[in-house]
Amino acid sequence: MREPSAQEPAEPLVPAPAGPADLEREAGLARLFELHYSSMLRLAVLLGADDPENVVAEAYYQIYRKWRRLRDVEAAEAYLRSTVCNLTRMRIRHLQVARKHVETPAEETVASAESAALLRDDQRVLIDALQQLPPRQREALVLRHWLGLKETEIAAAMGISCGSVKTHTARGTTALTQAMEARR
Template identity: 85%
Template sequence: MRHRQNPTLPPAPAPAEPLVPPAGDPADQEREAGVAHLFELHYSSMLRLAVLLGADDPENVVAEAYYQIYRKWRRLRDVAAAEAYLRSTVCNLTRMRIRHLQVARRHEEKTPDETVVSAEHAALLRDDQRVLIDALQQLPPRQREALVLRHWLGLKEGEIAAAMGISGGSVKTHTARGIAALTQAMEARR
């Protein structure tokens, strides 16, 4: 079905020139032409695929897939298999982004519903937090650092050891002593 052009609208713009002029190398020209042809043929179906797979930003997923195939064009053994490679890349990128979003959502700070919490409970909680922070500040620097890295940033023992420049055993010692001191300070308060 052909659409007639509306006489009141200006004619469609001419195709844009490529952003990067093709280099003199025939392999570069072949890559430019191949990716452009692949884009013309499969962009909309790749976009649909990303949407159906649940990508939150399907345009970016497809753009990244085309970028990856552009970079790896010379290493493709079979240029005819480029569509399959592109499809696989869209699937993998979508899967990675969904996984990333799930992890990010799991680690979002959950704020308590202020309307449900009583004023007394909120005051006691703030008071406990203040006491805990004061007790944390009273700890020796290594114990405080180990506890903050472990419980605030969620680092593992090896990561803490690397960040502090100490052994894993020292991390365990500083963490255990810090927890014991904080527990004692909180118990003394009650």
């Protein structure tokens, strides 16, 4: 790299001032973070993410990158929720593939201190049963009963039809009920 001459200005070390669109994006993301970070973290935990903090951080990064393309800023929460679901699903798939190729037995995973603090003792049995469900059933149940979403919102978050949401929810509820009754 050559030195700038006296006639050429040096590159500025300070970034250019942010425009109104950048300030609006920063404010919108800060608001979104304040309102929904803990619920997105809980969503990632309930969906079975092994690193929920990283999943949520990645989701916020993705929405930051795509903020200008959002048609409706009010839909940012739904986009964020959908991104958390997709990232969790992708990481679980990646871990399943990675674990198939590991020759030594994997150590039992330990929940992070934050995720353990979120769950009370009387909920652990339910969470264990929920973690045993197939991923789509678990997603449908968490989105329906924990977040209280409508079938159309669940379908959008999971990328499936409303009929599939009904099927996954019904099968998941049946399996969860059987698992809970078997533990009593």
